[in-house]
Amino acid sequence: MALNLAKTVLDYLQNNQNRKFTAREIAVWVYETYPEECQEKKLRSDSLQSEDDLVQQIVREIAAQRPRLQNKYPQVKTTEGRPRKYYFTEQSESEEVDAAESQPRNDTTSREPKTKEHDLYPLLSEYLFTEFSLYSKRIDEKRSSNKRGPNGNKWLYPDVVGMEDLSADWHQEVKDCVGQYADKRTKLWSFEVKLLINRSNIRECFFQAVSNSSWANFGYLVASEIEGSDTLKELRMLFSAHGIGLIQLDVDNPTESQILVPAKERLEIDWDTANRLTVENRDFMDFVKLVRQFYQTGDPRATDWDYKID
Template sequence: MAVLTFLGLAERVLTEERRPLSPSEIWKLATAKGYERELRSQGKTPAQTLYTAIFENARDNPQSRFIKIGDRPARYYLRSLAKEKQPSELEQAASSPASIPEKYHYKEAQLHPFLVRFVYVQFGARCKTIRHGTSKKNEFGEWIHPDMIGVYYPAWRDEVLTFSQMTGGLAVKLYSFEIKKALSFANLRESFFQAVSNSSFAHQGYLVAADISTDEDFRSELQRLSISFGIGVIELDIEDPAASQVLFPSEERDSLDWEALNKVAMNRDVQELLKRIGTDLRAKEVRHEEYDPVLEADQLISTIGKVR
């Protein structure tokens, strides 16, 4: 089988699609068609490698076969094909997202086990899914509840744990997670401020997704929002769970917002979780079976159905 470079892959997709595409759209179409198997090298972040290759080639090479069209997100087209269309046609085509065939069939809830494992490995914390249906929808408005709450129990000696409770110290750390299948300019604002709203009670809050646009302008805006509001961003990899990563870290709060936690606790799942934390602390033993199970990587991958 012949090998492809990243630029060769981009040229093939653009030739077939005959419309401006963002690097993220090019990569999704390439993987949907199976072209990524012909790449000479992928590395751990092939989508980002593709973006960098196209961006730098169009920027630095006067003879580049690629031209940039539009912004937020920037889309690229082949210089040779651009002659066939009027500039207004290209701009109009670049203003709308491409139709991308799905590579996997999965629902947002199927990302929960991926996050559970990542949080356990990365933070040493246990997670619990929070079902929104167990809340009163007319109380305090929406965007109150995260999709998952993580609980970190410090590995303290019993004497230290008892002493901390006697002196009013909090012996656990709470994480809030808002989960989306995909993040792009189309849903960034709503998703991000949903994460801001429902993480106000926790020590750390994260926005989580499996498909995060690699567009440079998008990543820059995502980082700006993360720094401004202290919300971290986690990218899940459903093909290789070990490659999941914290894109931007969350700012850690020194203490919980008890009023905010009281509002979140109108949800029955949160109430039960708080009771469980109290029981575990009193017993000085964490009942792992009471939290979402931590699956092995191969078990996680088997839960996601491939389209092709």
């Protein structure tokens, strides 16, 4: 009996609502659950020489059937980036965002451990140091003076900031020369972090990143999950117009995170805005102090930053 792969995938996702699976995870389940149908499929093809060949062929077929499956069943959704994950949900996009941000970590209704936004900050710091040798610090908006009314700080402070030491490999003579010449030994970075970005919160997340990163050389929006190809398409359009970059954070292996859209560099720091943040937030003041100390000593003092090598 031939395997109806589309129906099989749909049934599997429906029976595991709100859980996310890669195409390969689904294909392995199909292979293990329907061995006779899969062997029949293998016998009909000359190119499938091994079990792994067969699983990979099922992966390709799942990917090929995805657009039609989603058109017929809007509850079937996918994340963007690598690896793409498939899931079935009855929740609206705004309800998904609310669930991602509010579900307790010890929720026993899900078989997957719950990640909260706060959990992403150290993972991002690890990725930034490993990939870019970037020294980063968490900025907590709750440590700010509350002069701007409800949610006023939301549009002012980034979640994470970073310093890039451009002179790490320079000769000491060059460092001394640049120190006397101009402020060109660092680039300062700013990051706005989200658990989930989809069509319901895409513009708020993006323009929050624009607002909170206006002072820095590089501004990035960071997300652990991006749902839907339309979301990623709109993000790319917005980023090309405003220069904010996009990082997809791999929570299982932070060093495998990826820049989906590189940020455009601003050549100069907006020191007026940086001063405003410094005056009103103790975390940002600590960050500025570390940058100043680096210029005074030439030593970034890695132990003062969030990510530390064991």
